Amino acid sequence: QVPLVESGGGLVQAGGSLRLSCAASGRTFSSYAMAWFRQAPGKEREFVAVINYSGVLTYYKDSVKGRFTISRDNAKNTVYLQMNNLKPEDTAVYYCAARRLYRSSYPGDYESWGVGTQVTVSS
Numbered sequence: 496q497v498p499l500v501e502s503g504g505g506l507v508q509a510g511g512s513l514r515l516s517c518a519a520s521g522r523t524f525s526s527y528a529m530a531w532f533r534q535a536p537g538k539e540r541e542f543v544a545v546i547n548y549s550g551v552l553t554y555y556k557d558s559v560k561g562r563f564t565i566s567r568d569n570a571k572n573t574v575y576l577q578m579n580n581l582k583p584e585d586t587a588v589y590y591c592a593a594r595r596l597y598r599s600s601y602p603g604d605y606e607s608w609g610v611g612t613q614v615t616v617s618s
Contacts, residue, residue, distance in 0.1 A: 504612030517591030525569040533587035542600035
């Protein structure tokens with residue numbers, strides 16, 4: 496497992512931007528695919544985006560395509576989620592997660608999770 500800590504959440508107006516970061520501990524970060532999920536109150540945790548171990552491959556939830564960008568810096572053991580043109584429906588706790596294999600959108604497939612960071616988008 497990989498210890499993960501998210502940061503960068505906050506309150507932003509609709510149309511605004513935020514960049515989330517997820518810092519990992521240990522020397523195996525670069526061998527993991529990394530993903531972002533989110534969970535709104537009363538709803539199930541849902542997939543947002545995933546990036547493969549090298550950063551070459553990415554995959555997004557349809558509703559965030561063109562607005563969100565996932566990236567990683569393996570030298571810094573960090574994965575990012577740049578969120579632009581935020582909408583009130585993006586309001587949720589955002590979690591990063593790690594697994595060895597790329598491109599699963601199912602939360603149960605992920606081995607490690609952070610504690611989450613709150614993103615609130617006001618209308």
